[in-house]
Amino acid sequence: MIKKSKILQLLAVLFAFTLISAACGDDDDSSSSASSETSASEESTDEVTLTQDGESLLDTVQARGTLNCGVSGAAVAFSTLDPSGEMVGFDADFCRVVAAAVLGDASAVNFVSLTAAERFTAVQSGDVDVLMRNTTWTQSRDTDVGMDFGPTTYYDGQQLMGKAADGFSGSSTVADLEGATICTNAGTTTEKNIGDAAEAAGVTINLQTYEDFDIVTDNFISGACDIITTDGSGLVGRKAQQQPEGEEWVIFPGAPISKEPLGPTYGQNDSKWADAINWSVYATIIASEKGITSGNAAGVVGNDAFDAESQRLMGGEGELQSLMGLAADAFQQVITQVGNYDEIYARNLNPVGLTRAGSSNAGWEDGGLIYAPPAR
Amino acid sequence: MNEPTMIKVESRPEETSSTPREWIRKNLFSNIPNTILTIVFGAFTIYAIRGVLGFVLSGERRWEAVATNMRLLMAQGYPANQFVRVWFTLGCLMALTGLSLAAWKASGRLPATKISIWIMNTGAGLALFAVLAPISAASKLGWVIAAAIFLLIGLGIWFGLRGENKRPTGSMPTVWFSFGFLAILVLSLWTVPYGHYAFVEGELIAETGRTVAMSTKLPFTVMWLILVGSYLFGVRIREYIPSGRTKAVLVGLWFLSPFILNWIVLRDPDFDYAHIASTDIPLALLFIIGGGVALYILSKPSLGEVGRILAIGLLFFAVFNWIGAFFGWYSMLQKVRISFVLLALAALIAPNFASDRKTRLRFVAGWSALIAISHWLITAVNSPSTLELQGPTYLGGFSLTLFVAVLTLLLSFPLGVLLALGRTSTMPIARVLCTGYIESIRGVPLITILFFFSNILPLFLPEGMEIAELAAIVTGYTLFSAAYLAENVRGGLQSVMREQYEASDAIGLTTSQRTGFIVLPQALRVSIPPLVGQAIGVFKETSLVAIIGAYDILRIANSVVPAQTEFLGVKREGLLLVSVIYFIVAFSMSKYSRRLEERVGLGER
Structure with a gap:
């Protein structure tokens, strides 16, 4: 009999816990919505359903x-x-x-x-x-x-960059690329664009792709790539920062090959x-x-x-x-x-x-x- | 108490000392194949060293990119005006290191022979550097002079202390040798013109020929002082406080330090004191008192099986709370749900404390401390940070790497041991669950798990529940690493002989006593090499967090620094630095594991 009453006491304590913690449940949301990293926030749930809620x-x-x-x-x-x-x-x-x-x-x-x-x-x-x-x-x-x-x-817009020493100039076009080794980064639309442009101009190019554009630029500097291609903004940045002294890099064509x-x-x-x-x-x-x-x-x-x-x-x-x-x-x-x-x-x-x-x-x-x- | 390190093989014969010439002939040119190998590999080594030196010293290298970005590489965007917190964290770790060195009586001594050989080796290395490095003749001369000085000091120690046996006698404590070495490094910050690089208000400041910035050398000096000071303090208090107690406190502090230093010191939670007074403190008190009373009753020796049934019921209740919260049936504070799980686990182990009043009260006191600390941490984690941050996390760079690695290792170790025990247990449900878990996790690449936890898991969570990016990374990584750890531990478990189980059954140990006192210690001892291998793997693979957008040190060196306008395309320098840092940490871990193996006599008995 004594045992049973002890168990009842325990159960009562646990039940009280449950009630109190459930009562505090609403508090949680208000306190943690201020949290920057963890737990619940009322706003964040609305983001997903914002259009339904108006x-x-x-x-x-x-x-x-x-x-x-x-x-x-x-x-x-x-x-x-x-x-x-x-x-x-x-x-x-x-x-x-x-x-x-x-x-x-x-x-x-x-x-x-x-x-x-x-x-x-x-x-x-x-x-x-x-x-x-x-x-x-x-x-x-x-x-x-x-x-x-x-x-x-x-x-x-996508453009190309070559070296003036190789005979390229600002007025060069895709048609001048016959037989050139062209490098760009893999898996982007730039790869596809240059392929399309070369085909349209009727020239055969040797296209090589690398994981990122730092490697592409290094290969251009070392001479492994004749031409590199990516968005014009990227090429201008590379030219400004990495063009060695005594060399001249040129960006062409004037009208980019993509928008x-x-x-x-x-x-x-x-x-x-x-x-x-x-x-x-x-x-x-x-x-x-x-x-x-x-x-x-x-x-x-x-x-x-x-x-x-x-x-x-x-x-x-x-x-x-x-x-x-x-x-x-x-x-x-x-x-x-x-x-x-x-x-x-x-x-x-x-x-x-x-x-x-x-x-x-x-x-x-x-x-x-x-x-x-x-x-x- | 027996010191395990005291085992010494006395019977090993003294090494017969040979002249360098004899040694070279015996080991390098003993026969024709050996001679060919020596020449080929010697030439290859010299070629490799020359290549590396040529790379490092080349005029094309822009090491200022690394020097300027050092803060970015170490702590990413941690606000500069709050940087003292980073140093405070480091200082706490230094103090703990110093105290631990004293408490564990780091009594190793370095023989003068070894010191002398090290110094002479350094001299030889400098001489090799002077010969191979592509530098001007004048600077070569400078390096040769430095090499000569080192060689002279080494020879001086060798011959000055020479006793019998043609070898120097005497030794010095390893601790003080290390402190001295660090002191030389710190002093060099004040004297050697490494160069002053800074980035202030968008302006790059690069001045060669100056010593490093005051914001670098002063904190490092303070760190050294804290290390040495705390060591001396630890040695002093060793006389007054029993070492067992100091060690227990220090172990506790080490365990708590990642949590406290990270969430309290570095993150600086902005506590909502009104809410703490109205909700958090009453809740904690409720659990301490209510849970304490419940546990006191549950640990009553006369309660018997009923206690276990109640504990299992409590566990079901605690788990059901999480399921209920997941489906949104009723709302309950997350803190309360966690506390109920803790209470259920405590109730499960309560019969182990079913003894006299004192033991039971100590059990209740332990429970109170657990609740106090865990509630405090949960509140701190859930309070917003006061830092003004640029990105979503306050950690980045090397600190993120360390954070993920340390937390993952800390959390996955107990989980992995439990999984291994479950997999080898005789209970079919536990065995099937653990096996299924281990095999399914091991069948999935880490990248997939990281993607899952950062991208897909938030979609499954109930409305209003969010998981922080860092928490997601650590959770996923812990679950992954625990599965591998479990297999390593299982290998150790299988090496424990059947007789050990039979013997412990024969002397009447319970299953948990048998596991805790007989089986696990032997199994873990055997598992040290694979476990450390796993730890090194965990540390290195933290670089994968970059794929879900976190800035770890490798990502900063590989894609952030080369994208800066000032250092466009400067990538190799950073990558070399990162590999050196990874190597230093991984090598220290492996070195420590070797020492641990020696201490427990692995491979010898």
């Missing part, structure tokens, strides 16, 4: 307070870690542009470095809110893969989020056109030297940002904290030898393709 990723990001931005992490001048461990580059700065617009703080970015293979999955599973990972805008990605694309921030428009990429069917990203990018372009820089952006509102469009864009009278779910001065924060398109371009791409003037990335007034709809 709630936009914009609200989720604003509630969370940080932007999860997918980048490459190893793309020269576009997104790399500098020696102090900070993510820098053209793509990284556009992550900061979106964070400044949506959250008012350019540093509230959580950079997620993604491989080419996992980038779209990361968007679909809600791991990242937006991709700034030099992703080419293509038909299949826009439709079949389920992505939406924002305004192109960089017009790239590679790069820009922000996000999940489809979320207009509110898409608008926030698109107009953050447009704001940098318009600011660049209007001469608004990180230095003077804070003083634009109420300054007669700037036109009405600039005033509206920077949060003055008649501003449209509030209707988008952003702060009235969202774009002023973007320009002040990160800079306009021209500043971002100059900061990241000039050091590797890429200039805006004369390229597709010049403003539309200068014959380039960088164009933004009017802010009104």
Whole structure:
């Protein structure tokens, strides 16, 4: 009999545990939603089902307070870690542009470095809110893969690089490649493009592929490759940094053999989020056109030297940002904290030898393709 | 207490000392094939050394890329203004090392013969370097002079201390020799112009001809002082505190240090004190008191089989909580679910403490400590970090490599031993489950498991449950490594003879006593070489975490540094450094395993 009562006591204690812990169950969610790394968070579950609930990723990001931005992490001048461990580059700065617009703080970015293979999955599973990972805008990605694309921030295209000593010049074409050994990295569309271009020009080439482009460049320097090919931005960077003294490398043809428009990429069917990203990018372009820089952006509102469009864009009278779910001065924060398109371009791409003037990335007034709809 | 190291083969004959000439003739040129081999391999070695030196010293090498990125390679994006935390962590480890050296009476002594030979070898190495390295004649002369100095010191020790037998007598404690060696390294930071490289506000600072930055040499000096100071302190307290107690405390600290240093010091949790006071502390107290009372009752000797039935019931309840949470039937704090599992496990072993009042109270005290520590850690892990981070994790580079390797080894060892025991047990269900687990994990590549845990597992988790990237990596890697470890341990288990089982049954040991005191110690002793091989494998394969987006040291050297605008395409230097670092760690582990084998007399008895 005594034994039984002991058992009953034990059971009672356990039952009490259960009740209390179950009662505390709700507490758990609220406490751990603040957690940056582990356990549950209410917001994260909504990311997957946002379109059904009618709630936009914009609200989720604003509630969370940080932007999860997918980048490459190893793309020269576009997104790399500098020696102090900070993510820098053209793509990284556009992550900061979106964070400044949506959250008012350019540093509230959580950079997620993604491989080419996992980038779209990361968007679909809600791991990242937006991709700034030099992703080419293509038909299949826009439709079949389920992505939406924002305004192109960089017009790239595949080109070739040869040595002037081998008789190549800036006016060479694919037809001059007869019998040349051409090297590129394996498993990318560049491999396919050069094959197609050579076939169209009716020349036979010897195509060799390597795991990464550092090895390709080394083989070019040592002479094992006559020609190397990848996106023009990559070639210019290599030429600026690795061209040995006394040698001249030339990039051709003038019109690239492929079109590679790069820009922000996000999940489809979320207009509110898409608008926030698109107009953050447009704001940098318009600011660049209007001469608004990180230095003077804070003083634009109420300054007669700037036109009405600039005033509206920077949060003055008649501003449209509030209707988008952003702060009235969202774009002023973007320009002040990160800079306009021209500043971002100059900061990241000039050091590797890429200039805006004369390229597709010049403003539309200068014959380039960088164009933004009017802010009104 | 008998020191296992004291076993010495006294009967071994003294080595007859031979002149270098005799030695060379006997070992290198004894006959024609031997002579040919010596010449061929000698030439090959010289060619290889020359190639490596040519590579390292070539003017094309840009070692400043490695020097500037050293912080990135070691700790990735850990905020510079918080870097003192990294040093604090290192300092704690140094203090623990010093205290442990003292507590375990690191009493080895290095004979003067060995020291003298080492110094002379260093001199010979420098001379070889001077001859083979592609450097200017002037600097060659400098290296030759350095080599001569080393040779002279070595010869001085050899002849200065020479006693009978033509060999030097005397010795010095190994510990102090190591400390002295480290002191020379630290001093060289202050005196030798390695060069000053830094990256400040986006500007690269590279000044050759200066000593390294103050932010490097000062902390390393402090680390050395902490190491030596804690050793001296440990030696001093050895007289006042019984060594058994010191050792127990130190083992506990070593075990806790990865968790505390990592989650508390490096991560700096931002505690929500209101929530802690309202929920966490009451919960912990509830489990300490309620669980303590329950365990006290369960460990009552007169309870008998009923206690076991209750414990099994509790285990089912604890497991059911996880299933319920998985399907979202009812909500319960994760912490409470973990605590119930711990309580069930404690209840299972409670009969082992069914003894007098004192033993039972000690059992309850152990339970309280377990709950206090685990609740504190869970709260710390679940609190957001105060660090301002660039990426998703606060660890990267070599620290990530170490973190994954240490945690995986710590967690997979007990799991692997349990799996091995399960696989060799006579209980059919346990055997089938363990065998199935081991075989299915061993049939899948590590990359697949890492992909599964980082990409696919989150899709299976119930709504509102998330698993952190690092936690996913460590979990998957632990499960993988445990399966391999289990097979190594099973090999050891099979080497334990049947008579051992019969003998322990004959003296009336229970199954758990037989396993714990008779079988496992012998099995693990035999398994040391494969276990260390496995540990080295785990350490090296951490580089695979790069494929799921984490920045380990290899990925930084291979793809991050060469992508920096300043160091475009500079890859080989970093890769060489990384291989040297991997080699040093792996070689130390293997060296330690050899010493461990000697200590337990493996291969001798």
